[in-house]
Amino acid sequence: MKPLSIPNLLSACKSIRNLEQVHTQIIHKGAEQDHFVITRFISLCTSLFSNISYASSVFDRVLQPNIYLWNTLIKGYCKHSSLAQCISVFLRMKQSGNVVPDEYTFPSLLKACSSELALKEGQAIHGLIVRYGTEHDVFVGSSLVDLYGKCREIEFARKVFDGMCVRNEVSWTSMIVGYVNAGDLIEAKKLFDVMPKRNMNGQPNEAVEIFLKMQSMNIKPDEFIVVSLMSACSQIGSLEQAKWVDSYVSQSSLDLHQVHVLAALIDMNAKCGNMGRATMLFEKMPKRDLVCFCSMIQGLSIHGHGVQAVSLFRRMINEGITPDDVAFTVILNACSHAGLVEEGCRFFDSMINEYSLVPSTYHYACMVDLLGRSGKLRAAYELLKSMLVEPHAGAWGALLGACKLHNDIELGEEIAAQLFEIEPHNACSYVLLSDIYAAADRWLDVSFLRSQMIEMGVKKKPGRSLIYSAKPSVWYPYESVQ
DNA sequence: ATAGGGTTAG
Numbered sequence: 001m002k003p004l005s006i007p008n009l010l011s012a013c014k015s016i017r018n019l020e021q022v023h024t025q026i027i028h029k030g031a032e033q034d035h036f037v038i039t040r041f042i043s044l045c046t047s048l049f050s051n052i053s054y055a056s057s058v059f060d061r062v063l064q065p066n067i068y069l070w071n072t073l074i075k076g077y078c079k080h081s082s083l084a085q086c087i088s089v090f091l092r093m094k095q096s097g098n099v100v101p102d103e104y105t106f107p108s109l110l111k112a113c114s115s116e117l118a119l120k121e122g123q124a125i126h127g128l129i130v131r132y133g134t135e136h137d138v139f140v141g142s143s144l145v146d147l148y149g150k151c152r153e154i155e156f157a158r159k160v161f162d163g164m165c166v167r168n169e170v171s172w173t174s175m176i177v178g179y180v181n182a183g184d185l186i187e188a189k190k191l192f193d194v195m196p197k198r199n200m201n202g203q204p205n206e207a208v209e210i211f212l213k214m215q216s217m218n219i220k221p222d223e224f225i226v227v228s229l230m231s232a233c234s235q236i237g238s239l240e241q242a243k244w245v246d247s248y249v250s251q252s253s254l255d256l257h258q259v260h261v262l263a264a265l266i267d268m269n270a271k272c273g274n275m276g277r278a279t280m281l282f283e284k285m286p287k288r289d290l291v292c293f294c295s296m297i298q299g300l301s302i303h304g305h306g307v308q309a310v311s312l313f314r315r316m317i318n319e320g321i322t323p324d325d326v327a328f329t330v331i332l333n334a335c336s337h338a339g340l341v342e343e344g345c346r347f348f349d350s351m352i353n354e355y356s357l358v359p360s361t362y363h364y365a366c367m368v369d370l371l372g373r374s375g376k377l378r379a380a381y382e383l384l385k386s387m388l389v390e391p392h393a394g395a396w397g398a399l400l401g402a403c404k405l406h407n408d409i410e411l412g413e414e415i416a417a418q419l420f421e422i423e424p425h426n427a428c429s430y431v432l433l434s435d436i437y438a439a440a441d442r443w444l445d446v447s448f449l450r451s452q453m454i455e456m457g458v459k460k461k462p463g464r465s466l467i468y469s470a471k472p473s474v475w476y477p478y479e480s481v482q
Numbered sequence: 483a484t485a486g487g488g489t490t491a492g
């Protein structure tokens with residue numbers, strides 16, 4: 001049996017109640033200033049029990065926290081609190097004067113920026129990373145690649161990636177995901193064109209090529225990588241490529257039982273048009289979860305099987321799975337595409353009244369689309385006006401599209417006026433209204449609108465400067481220099 | 483001794 005030391009007691013904690021009991025022991029044994037013990041305590045308190053305020057109060061009693069303690073606390077905040085809170089803890093750390101941020105400090109901060117798409121804050125932190133000389137760490141580099149990729153600053157991501165002296169699977173995944181999300185697989189291909197060619201038995205394409213290059217560089221693809229790869233395939237929608245990846249994944253030693261892997265595999269097959277294979281994988285699952293149901297329902301919807309999508313949704317509920325907001329987006333979308341007005345309205349109603357979900361702007365957009373397409377323009381308009389939150393521009397756009405479809409000039413003008421206010425630089429609404437006028441032979445209105453559109457439509461994106469520091473591999477955006 | 487990064491459904 002293990003001795004009843006405090007660290008051992010900590011690792012045995014199964015509930016917050018246990019943790020409080022060990023905390024009593026810590027105070028009793030006078031271990032409140034023991035950095036090792038308190039670090040374990042805070043780590044456990046935040047990661048296992050998500051109790052940042054408790055962790056914070058214990059931290060505050062430590063007189064001279066060391067770097068381990070600060071880093072653990074910052075990670076806790078980054079996981080469970082807002083970016084503003086994380087940065088405020090980081091500033092407290094810097095102002096304490098006892099410790100210097102190191103390569104363990106920055107990854108969690110960058111992750112917090114990444115999840116809030118806080119580019120400016122991320123760039124400021126990038127500046128600090130360079131200042132503290134931690135930019136060559138693989139964790140820091142990967143986090144930066146992830147941050148810039150997520151913020152659609154793919155060139156920054158790439159620059160960091162190129163400057164990294166060590167890269168691992170995480171760095172590669174972050175870079176690939178960045179390119180995938182930017183929809184820029186062509187650029188990815190260009191990068192890998194400078195490396196030796198490999199035979200691919202048929203269809204060369206970008207994501208698979210990246211994948212093969214990784215293998216040739218002895219980077220073993222893990223579950224993360226193949227999920228990214230399959231996500232890329234889903235977006236490209238190529239059946240050939242999906243088949244290739246499917247057979248690779250199925251024959252590999254990768255763990256198909258990891259929930260993300262199978263979910264991505266089903267989603268890829270469903271999106272690429274291989275519903276047969278998707279169905280087989282789906283039905284063979286020992287326990288089907290919400291995500292896989294959604295992938296299947298969406299797959300059916302994409303391929304025009306709206307009625308089947310609805311019945312699969314009903315089966316999901318019968319199997320005891322509770323739909324969430326995403327599931328309702330999927331099914332409302334399916335109803336909208338298949339023109340299943342009655343079913344859609346019933347789902348929308350049950351979403352609110354049975355499942356107590358608050359419809360988002362996306363749900364309203366689906367409903368507006370559904371009602372609008374079937375000619376119930378006024379009902380759609382009333383629904384939009386009844387929204388408590390500000391409607392998404394997409395919802396107005398969908399309704400304007402419906403006005404075009406049903407040649408309703410009066411309502412079209414009313415809605416376009418709202419859209420011009422929300423999105424004055426989006427050409428779509430001008431084009432739609434102009435089409436409505438054209439269909440009614442109101443050419444004067446058309447030409448007026450077109451000239452207005454040209455006037456508003458051309459807007460140059462602001463430029464950006466970069467500066468380079470003494471070391472050529474080190475760079476950061478100009479704004480980050482303080 | 484104790485601290486850090488990447489993946490799925492709209």
